Amino acid sequence: MVERAPNEKLRRLFHETEWTLRQFAQQANRVGTERGAPRRYSAQTVWTWLQGAVPREPESRSLIVETLARRLGRALTLADAGFPQPEDSAHKRTGSDVVGDLVELGRVHVDSSRRRVVGVGLFSVALAIPGWSDVIGRAQALQSNPHARIGQAEVDSVREMVTRLKHIDGDFGGQYARPIAATFLVDTVAPYLRASATGHIRKAMLSAAAMTCYLAGWTAVDEGLNGLAQRYYVKGLELAGAADDHMAYCHILRGVSVQAANLGYGVPAARYANAAAEAVPSAEPRLRAFMAGQQAHGYALSRARTEALDSLFETERAMSRATSPASNTPGGYNASTLAYHTAQVRYALGDVKGSVASLREHFKLRDALDSRRSAVIFGGLMAERQLEVGHLDEACGTWSDVLDAYPTLYSGRADDRVRAAVELLAPHRKNATARVTHERARALLAQKSAARPSV
Structure with missing residues (x-):
């Protein structure tokens, strides 16, 4: 019988998490359920991993690494966890x-x-x-x-x-x-x-x-x-x-940050935004604002208040110096986008009323560069935050505008905002306006599900 050597790399990561064996197993099971592949790991299973056992399925190794990465807030590879790279090309870089x-x-x-x-x-x-x-x-x-x-x-x-x-x-x-x-x-x-x-x-x-x-x-x-x-x-x-193409690289990397931020992963969002800003090949003001605005959002989600406000100030300063057309900047960064970033920073830092005010400013500044989908998504966010500060009638009015534009959109993110309307208005159905808005949102979601294009 061959004696396995302990997996020292995995042990170091495990100790860094400050979890118990049981907590590690529970979190790995949770990630597995999210992935549609439920697991039934136990504290004993984790112990065998630390002792050098390597899960047979590549998906299981990937699940373990993902669990650790979420806890530690940084990217990890299979090698970082002491696991071999699968032979299957689908798992190779x-x-x-x-x-x-x-x-x-x-x-x-x-x-x-x-x-x-x-x-x-x-x-x-x-x-x-x-x-x-x-x-x-x-x-x-x-x-x-x-x-x-x-x-x-x-x-x-x-x-x-x-x-x-x-x-x-x-x-x-x-x-x-x-x-x-x-x-x-x-x-x-x-x-x-x-x-x-x-x-x-x-x-x-x-x-x-x-x-x-x-x-x-x-x-x-x-x-x-x-x-x-x-x-x-x-x-x-x-x-x-x-x-x-250095500019394309920075643009895509910023997109990775936007994705992480929209999902609530503040630490990676800030890290990707910083990497994009550091690598950008031009100091053109509107381009600088394009990068700094995303840095501000990532920092705010990470609860790095000082850095978030500094980056937001840098965005505002860069926009004040911008002379090039917004259409010449990746993403068409304009005054309405700055107002949106300001709203997101304020909300992440706990200023809900300020966030609503910034979103109102965003809608005043919107132009042809702003998409119909963003109007629905940002409008949904504004209604949710209006309700959060206790303005039910105002929120219903905003949701009404959202629902007017929603039927022709086939967007998962827009669907999420309408679902949020249904959930948040459910406790307020004794109010006539809220009840009408709630029922309208439910009906539109049902219609959209029935009419969804097959792919």
Whole structure:
């Protein structure tokens, strides 16, 4: 019988958590349930891991690492926990086959059954996000198809498609745009990356592909497929590095921060936002505001009050110096976005009334760059916070506007805001206005569920 050596790496992480064996097992079981794969780990199971036993299934090892990462607030790898890397290529770090990775991601996106969607849908704080030095120029040379050649026209067509998909996503939601973006990656972008091209065109197409991945990730976030979105974001970061496109890399990394912040993970949100801000290749004021506003939100969620307020002040100062059009800035950062970030910072720091005031300012400042979906989501947030400070009638009025715009949206995040309306208004149904708003929200959710597009 071979005697196992204790897993010292796992032991160190376990001691850092300050959990008991039973608490570790309970938390791992909870993560497993979230993933749709319930576990029945016990204190004895954890003890065997610490003694060197390696769970047979790669998914179990991943679950353990995710549990530890959530507790410790930082990304961890299998190696950090003393576990071997699986042989299955699906669990290897992507990057060795650019086109193959894109096709695999696209097919998961388009062909997923509901069971498979659940498997790729969960956010992981353990995900290792590659730094700029990890991705720049490191992609293997692409195998070219001698029978196909691309030029600037093909690059322009991909960029234009990304722009159009952004509008579809903002106007109708990720549940509409997601399948289109995935199919576009598989059927158009992947073959373009295989085609012959000059060095300049090759890099331009890699950059366009990176931003297509970013968009696909953003649409996946909107549908609630946060794990899949992370995979798209990582692939986008790698493609940006292969293209030597520093700006695309920073834009995508900021998107990773936005995703973490929207899910309430303040520490990783601040870390990703800081990394994006540090790596940004330009000090242009509006671009600086684009980065600093997200830093402020991440810091606020992390309860780092001083840093959050400092970053918010930096955002305001940068916006006061901005002269370039908002449309020239990634994300179209404008005065209404600054007001939204101010609202989020205030709310995270406990100033609910101030948050409502900032959201009102946001709606006064909105322009053509602001999407219909964001109006519904931010309006829902404002109504929830109006109710939180005791303004029931005002909240119902805001929710009424939200419900007017909701029927044509197919967005998981918009659905969440309407569900919140149903839950929060339920205790107030003795009020006639609240009862009408509550019943209307319930009916619209039921209609939306029946009319949801199949993908």
